[in-house]
Amino acid sequence: MADRTATVHPDIDDDGGLKRSITGVQLFFYTLGDVLGSGIYVLIGLVAAAVGGAFWIAFAAGVTVAAITGAAYAELVTKYPQAAGSSLYVQKAFGNKALTFLVTVSFLSASFAASGSLAAGFASYFSELFNGGGPPALLVSLVFVAVLVLINYIGITESVVMNMLMTFIELSGLIIVMGIAIYYVAQGNADFGTLTDISVSGNPALAVLAGVALSFFAMTGFENTANVAEETIDPYRAFPRSLIGGMIVAGIVYVLVSMAAALTVPVDQLAESDVALLEVVKQGILPFSTDLMETIFTIIALVAITNTTLVTLVTQPRILYGMAREDVVPGVFAKVHATRRSPWVGLLFSGLVVGGLLVTGTLVTEAGGNLDLVNRLALVTVVFLLAIYALVIVTCLKLRGRDEDERAFRASTPLLVVGLIGNLAILYYAIYDDPSSLWWCAGLLAVGVVLYLAEQLLGSKSEPRPGTASRTPEGDH
């Protein structure tokens, strides 16, 4: 038999080659890129509408709750460095198959809704390239999703360098916004009173809470870093630093960007805009050509949204793959393409579900339903994720004392309790504020249940017959 040489350093093979490939720095940028793209470009106007000039407070609060949740993830990832993420932790803590299924399907649903919201946001920015005209938004968002599915199938997403490059581009857009604000402030034009203005009628605390629920969408995405847990070099050190560090940096950027937007653009104008960050550039504060800056900024925004949507679209087939391997959903989702090694059925299916959300949303709007698709899908994502995050924090506390590893990161218990309360408060408010989002949640959960029933009714009990690994009767096409 072959020998498996014992090694001194666990991450380096006997000839000095790296066994694992993701460094702490790459993980940091992966987190940052994941978090930054989701939301800030798309959502800032909606948050401004909910709160008023002081909407940076909503971002600060959302960021804090999310970063604490990130600490819980860091603890769990360092204890169980596998790719499965929240489902795995919940299974370890509760050992309840129904609960694990619910968490997995919720996570999948959140990811679908997030992709839909991002795709709709992409279409908003895209139309800016044509001065608000151009092809219909629905067509743009559907083509966007289709192209990303194809890119995923080919496997271009695998480049770590590409990922870092896109993150830098995302950051550059936000730095432009901050630069404009600094220039504006330096000229002495800024009215800092805006930053404390909660202009919405009614209880200011509730207004901020409404903003937090929306701004929370901008912080999501960090949970996808569990995807690369297994391939991270020295995860015990890298994960807490890169994950929490990335979230804190993203949080600081968000607070500064929202202050910058509030200072430079009248809040009602931000609130009405689908492309609120572009409004900052449109103000023409800088002494360069505004048209050129607008185009550059629009392209940066498109790249940012693309980067985050790519990660969500990578995650969905992966979740389906894991579930199919455990016979929870039909075995077709466990099929990988013979050459490309990509789970093409899962990819196609994810693309169709996201496309379905976009079409449904557009139909509802056209039927006269008062619906902002970006807003609605973002809230649906947030509702799912808040529930999952709260459960993950509980899981983290429940798993204390089990599988302890002295190298694992340990989050502060009082902080976790604060994070749990925070998640639940935002969740409660998000549902209270807009109960109709629950219908969308139910619809997405139904997709998971249908897949489960399909496997139960049609799936073979998958005896390990020789040569037919992961093949089910309906899997043969």
Next chain:
Amino acid sequence: MHVIVATDGSKQSLAAAKHLKSFADPAKITELSVVAVIRPLASVAFADDVTEGADKWPTGSFREAAESAVDTIATVFDGWGPKVSRRIRSGSAANEIIKAAKQYDAGLVVVASGGRGLSDSVLVGSTAARVQHYAPCPVLVVRPAPRKPRKR
């Protein structure tokens, strides 16, 4: 000569390993490395289609999937002669195979090219094509037989 047998967990990579064994002279091979590359950012970082009964996946670990695939390929060469090493790498598949070839000073790289369909003739960037272009040594690309995969 150090020979690298690459596997992406596909059946075709198992066929490639068997093909090498079918004609090569084990006395001329000093060492044989079975290399699998995990792709951390891909949807499915590694899928093992060569190990029988590997359709269960309780741990959710792609690394274990890669290990079991490498083990299965390595058993093809049990008792054949050369020392067999099992190696798991991480990153972009073509890059890592080429790097491994340089690092181990390989005299031959064996890869599978599974494609018969449209996707491989139309879409560029397949692993086998890139390895052929940039490997520092001869490359054996084992393509699928028209009907059934070649067996010994």
